[in-house]
Amino acid sequence: MAELNGHGNELDDLVPEGGELGAVMRLPVTQAGRRATNLLRAPLPGRVAHVFERCFYLENSRGEMACVGEPSIGAGPLNALLGDQDVDVWPGAPWWRLLRPGHRYTSKGGEVWVGNGLVLCVRNASLWRAPHPARTLDRRLLECHLRGFRRAAQQAAPKEGLSFLVTGSPPPEADSLRGAIAAQAVRAVIPLSHWLAGQPEAGVSPEPGAPNKAAYSQPPPAAEALLGLGPGLTPSGDDLICGLLLALQALDRPAVAHALAQWALPLARHRCSPLSAAHLSAAAEGEGASALHELLQGLGRDATWTAEPHISALAGHGHTSGWDALAGVWLAMSVYAATAP
């Protein structure tokens, strides 16, 4: 999620002085996740929080966020996708250059007015919901898939971020910044994996009623170092936790995911950027980037599943965000494969 939904750099310096649009530009939102839909349709004012190459973030007065962008950013709970027919307005288009952090927006009557003349039409947007795995998990198949997953990852993983947890490669040298981040992540992930292994399996939980707090302990304090770990706006450690939360739910371990979320969300308020916290909150509710859900649909469940298309899709999410989320998926799945009866 370090840039899981963010795809670029700040644009302040590209915004013309006092630039104004010559006319109102209307763009239809064709699909939006639950959180994005709520924000765009709620009659609450807000501001433009971040502007990236392919998308921009709106934040309302309650601190809720939505990401408006071109279809290539993929569906997700925070994402509002603009129709294909309008994609040609993207790179270098006047409205894109004119948006800048701090611009106000207002929402009324199915339309969101942003900045000086961009109007998002949300009336006909369809609602995206995260799919739930349809097939039963097969542990042997999962082990086989994880081996393929690692092989495929070894061919494509970036040097930065936490992908070394997936590939099994040695972490970067500790005397570099990358190495320091990696070392900190390892110090947090090892006790976290022990915690995951020690939690009761699905079926023990009293869910969907109130969770049995006695059965599900809090993650170890060392894991706290993951929250907010990484240089960018949505740090690598947060991406990992998002992937972990989604994978635990896909593994039918909702009570463990709940315990993790109950621990992470309060910490995220002061340890993470608001954007990261919003993604963590959505992941706690079982929703993340559609590419992650598509991966989890088949991993350990579908004999025809292969890792490569999913890795390709996630690799397009920021430079390391997709990979960092994969590290979280890997953590949950490999612990499950090693410990499940």
Next chain:
Amino acid sequence: MSGVVANRVRQGFYLDSVALMRIAAQVEALDGVENAALMIGTPANMEILAAAGLLAEGSREATPRDLIIAVRAAEEEALETALGQAETLLLRPRGENRPGAAGAQWRPKTLRGAARRMEGANLALISVPGAFAAAEAHRALREGLHVLLFSDNVSLEEELALKTEARERGLLVMGPDCGTAIIGGVPLAFANVVPRGNVGIVSASGTGLQEVSSIIARLGGGVSHGIGTGGRDLSDAVGGLTTFAAIDALEADPATTHIVLLSKPLSPKVAARVLERVANGTKPFTICFLGLDLSDLAVNIPSNAALAATLQEAAERPLGASLLQHEPPPPAVPARPGGVRGLFAGGTLCAEAQAILLKGGKQVYSNAPIPGARPASGSNGAAHLLLDLGADEFTVGHPHPMMEPGPRNKMVTETLREKDVAVVLLDVVLGHGAHEDPAAGLALAVAETAAFGPDRPHVVASVCGTEGDPQGRAAQVEKLREAGVVVAPSNAAAAVLALQIAGGNR
């Protein structure tokens, strides 16, 4: 820790993580700077900064919405310079903090984004690890793009699926493992600079396309399009899907008046179907299927087709010209006992040399044997041994010899010590993608063997390329000649000369 430390906190500033790390690396490279980091101000990151001795007093007030610029330098002056430089780099227009960025340019991250960036784009060149290549190629096809699939390690099943989808969409998939194409005058991947002209080429072999297009250029002709198909296209499994689509495309192209078909050994069944397609064609064809005797097929050679036994001939026929009338033949070289030792960078050039030696009645061994040749074994003694050094067994974990000729040059030196070798036969491939000066290292390797005495084996080479190539063919030929290499005008001519030198050896 030594030095002085300072931080600057930019409130509400954000940049992607890779850009931040890149700026940190640039700052760290400045004189007097010991360490630098740019991170958002989360508690976890501040712990990292503190542990690295990079967190200054007062910066703990930063929040996760802020960016911390942290520098440690040997002295105050370097520190201030570094902080200033970091601020400058942060303010550079979007895109300039990315590798290779020359300005505030938008850089696409997806095929779709790239396609929409360039109005009218209709081709995607895909070069990613093989396991990921098919998925990208399918995406490209769905975007309405022709595909040049440079990647190898794409399964046969995936190739078939891609080419079937391409056919349904009226598109071409060139590849997988397609190393060469010239589309609309633009050389793609490993290709030579040739003028545009009326000859269209469909080739299942990369260096075959390079050799034919280069000779056409040197004969004064030009190429309309050179379409690579991938080495497996003419196999029974794939059935020539791209070859047929490429023939259709060139027949529909008004700028193409003659079509050349090239392949290394192929399925006789598919060859017969290709001949049937040619017979139904409206344009003249030249066909060069190395290692396949078309007279064995139960199909007549169409009246609009001429057969070429060599790549040189395949280039000459469409133009009605002869290379030997344009370029002088190589000088006579005395015969010598021993075998031919071919060390080839180009797989098709190796196959062509095998075909010529086989036709000359020789027993040929190779790591990539064509029909009639035998697989190379550990010790072939004085036998005629032709090696394709671009084959997997030589290139796993190493660059292709066209890009990095060093290992082959070493082999040349070692081979020239062997008493039972009559002639070392080589190809030097020029063009985009090839080494910037392949002749220099080879000339040095050969020149060093002058001390071996007059009994040293002969060295015969051909140079595949044109004067327009980045390396310049004439300069490359001259370097080789100065080192004592006999340079033939084509790979076929070089193989014929090698055959003559070692003529007395079975």
